[in-house]
Amino acid sequence: MRQQKPAMYGYARVSTDDQRLDLQIDALTRFGVERDRIFTDEALSGATMKRRPGLTAAFKALRPGAKLVVWKIDRLGRNLSELIQTADLVRTKGAELISLTEQIDTSNAIGKAMYHLIGVFAQLEREMIAERTKAGIAAAKERGRMPGRRSTLPPEKRALVVDHMRKGLTFTKIAPLVGVSKSTLYNNGDDLRAELAALQAKEISDS
Structure with a gap:
């Protein structure tokens, strides 16, 4: 019986009106994420954003074994504290995290070590x-x-x-x-x- 591939979801975010999501979405689709599984937050800056509906929707979709793919790790947070807390949520969901720019993949040995450190820092904070x-x-x-x-x-x-x-x-x-x-x-x-x-x-x- 052919083993089913883990579900893969994407997340893209831009923080200002003059930025575009196209670059991130193109990179995610080239990696293999289906367009209808890419969640986005657009022009929501740190000064005006109350919540991140796109990221919230992505987390609702995540299941153990699934993969969340981002173009760059900083798309998960507007500051280090937010990035650590959000990345730790992916870990606690039992999902894997992939960042294309930094070549991070938490399903391999180096990525798992990084995941462990994220969990430690999140708890420490x-x-x-x-x-x-x-x-x-x-x-x-x-x-x-x-x-x-x-x-x-x-x-x-x-x-x-x-x-x-x-x-x-x-x-x-x-x-x-x-x-x-x-x-x-x-x-x-x-x-x-x-x-x-x-x-x-x-x-x-x-x-």
Whole structure:
């Protein structure tokens, strides 16, 4: 009996209006991905995108043993945190990840090692986010007893900030809405972006 080939899906994304999906789609079809199995997100920049419907649809289609093919690994995320979290979701789905530009294929030995590292870093980042949140709560309590300490982003406002970021608002617009300074948001920018990436990855996983 002839063994059935694993299902192969593609994902392509452009972030600005002047970019085109054609290059990525052509590369994916040349690799062997059927056009009707290529999911896309177009002109959704980090400043305006609330969700990635194309990527969400791709994850709904993925099954254990399937392959998700991208033209370039950075199509999976707009920053390193998002990329790691999203790639780890492919792993937890039991699917393989192929990136044509970097020649990454997680079905071979080198790719499996990379997959393992992605899983480690994703878990590490989630733990670091949790630790920073706990540290923020402790710092807020300490500031209540010791006036004059340098102000950080209060934990109770962190969720509000991340929610506004999900809606596409910039730090300049968010600051007056939550009652903190722009500099506070920029100082906490890396943590906030990491929390947003983890949240969006969880939303895709739960969808």
